[in-house]
Amino acid sequence: MSNVVDTASIERELSHLWQKQALEAGGQVVTRALTLNLVVRARDSATAELVSEIVQRLTASHPNRAVLALLRPDETPSRLEAFVQANCLLASQGQPQVCGEQITLDARGTATAQVASLVLPLLVADLPVALWLPGPAPFDDPLLIRLQGMLDRLIVDSRAFADPARDLVALAAFETADHQGVGAGGSGPAVSDLNWSALTPWRELTAQFFDTRPLLPHLRRLDHVVISYVPPAGPRLNPTAGLLLAGWLAACLGWTPLEDAVSIEGPVVRLYLRRAAVGVGPHAIRLVTVDVYPAEAPAEAAPGIASLRLQATDGIAADFRVERTSAPGHVLTAAEVAGHAPISRLARCEEPTLADLLAAELRLLSRDRTFERALRVAATFAARLP
Numbered sequence: 001m002s003n004v005v006d007t008a009s010i011e012r013e014l015s016h017l018w019q020k021q022a023l024e025a026g027g028q029v030v031t032r033a034l035t036l037n038l039v040v041r042a043r044d045s046a047t048a049e050l051v052s053e054i055v056q057r058l059t060a061s062h063p064n065r066a067v068l069a070l071l072r073p074d075e076t077p078s079r080l081e082a083f084v085q086a087n088c089l090l091a092s093q094g095q096p097q098v099c100g101e102q103i104t105l106d107a108r109g110t111a112t113a114q115v116a117s118l119v120l121p122l123l124v125a126d127l128p129v130a131l132w133l134p135g136p137a138p139f140d141d142p143l144l145i146r147l148q149g150m151l152d153r154l155i156v157d158s159r160a161f162a163d164p165a166r167d168l169v170a171l172a173a174f175e176t177a178d179h180q181g182v183g184a185g186g187s188g189p190a191v192s193d194l195n196w197s198a199l200t201p202w203r204e205l206t207a208q209f210f211d212t213r214p215l216l217p218h219l220r221r222l223d224h225v226v227i228s229y230v231p232p233a234g235p236r237l238n239p240t241a242g243l244l245l246a247g248w249l250a251a252c253l254g255w256t257p258l259e260d261a262v263s264i265e266g267p268v269v270r271l272y273l274r275r276a277a278v279g280v281g282p283h284a285i286r287l288v289t290v291d292v293y294p295a296e297a298p299a300e301a302a303p304g305i306a307s308l309r310l311q312a313t314d315g316i317a318a319d320f321r322v323e324r325t326s327a328p329g330h331v332l333t334a335a336e337v338a339g340h341a342p343i344s345r346l347a348r349c350e351e352p353t354l355a356d357l358l359a360a361e362l363r364l365l366s367r368d369r370t371f372e373r374a375l376r377v378a379a380t381f382a383a384r385l386p
Helices: 005-023 045-058 109-122 140-150 164-180 194-198 200-209 214-219 240-253 354-362 369-382
Strands: 030-032 036-042 064-072 078-089 097-108 129-131 153-158 189-192 226-229 256-265 267-275 286-294 303-313 316-323 329-336 343-348
Touching: 005 078, 005 109, 036 045, 036 140, 045 064, 045 097, 045 354, 064 109, 064 256, 078 109, 097 329, 109 140, 109 303, 129 140, 164 189, 164 200, 164 240, 164 369, 189 194, 189 369, 194 240, 194 256, 194 354, 200 240, 200 303, 200 316, 200 369, 226 267, 240 267, 240 286, 240 303, 240 369, 256 303
Parallel strands: 030 097, 036 064, 036 129, 064 097, 129 153, 153 189, 226 286
Antiparallel strands: 078 097, 226 303, 256 267, 267 286, 303 316, 316 329, 329 343
16 A cells, blocks of 8 residues: 555455455354454564564454554655454364454554554444553553543553663553543553563462461561562663562552662662561551562573562561472472471463463453552652662
């Protein structure tokens, strides 16, 4: 197509594509089962190819109309093209073939300025709208600025932030401001962070320590936490996974960051909080420290949490650990409490793919309140980082 893209012609091309798909199915029923609009911005061909693969995989759980905006403003000559494709799953004999659809808007040079206005008429009415902005600095993106009023969900990945501390603060500010925004559901879009979604197995394994009555009392007596992480590739350390995990613990356990909440010793970020002292009095408090630092790991190690250690020294000594092992997809969990036999086990902790993380966030039908509370605490720490 030329630099002038007609959205009506795109819809006609999609209709033709569905007719062709039905003919090629040889009499098998082809179901166009769209459950949401997924808008994605890519800045290079490699990201666009990855997004297309993920959208294809999402068809199984979230058949969608995907609008992929490939924006390359620095490339010349100026050009705008549109392409359509069907994303179909192989169906069992006698079962309908379920398909989604993808529209790719490939823009270069000054033509990138036209894309935001083209996306709106391409959205399927009465379906939720999710905007996924992979990569750094999502909050100044023209697509977000143009579509924010009608979004149901904004999806980012803080592992890719260019300035992790500043951008985590910006993410929290965006989430807070959106409670007063106006969107498709009467409020601003819910916010998802794929980095947070990747923490789900770690949070579940940590919570399992305290599912048993003998260990539960120690949860309120934790004094010291150590979190190590494998940093994503990039020019600077990105501790956002550790900060979010610390924020989750603080939000769930009622820990309050101190005024001087952060100190830095080399690569170690130490966080200072207070909690209610146990068995002392209604107003007594106790200091809690959280150390977040980059782990030494093989070059091929996936970014994310490498280990988590929770310690209680107030009264009865207790030590809880979750840490990666050399066995792929497994972690070691261990609990040692004074007066009890140590407990340890090898637990499965598969490394989720981007498609897995995205599907998990798209399953959410409302705001993730736990994430929002954790994010606000994490942003309090991030605001004090250089």
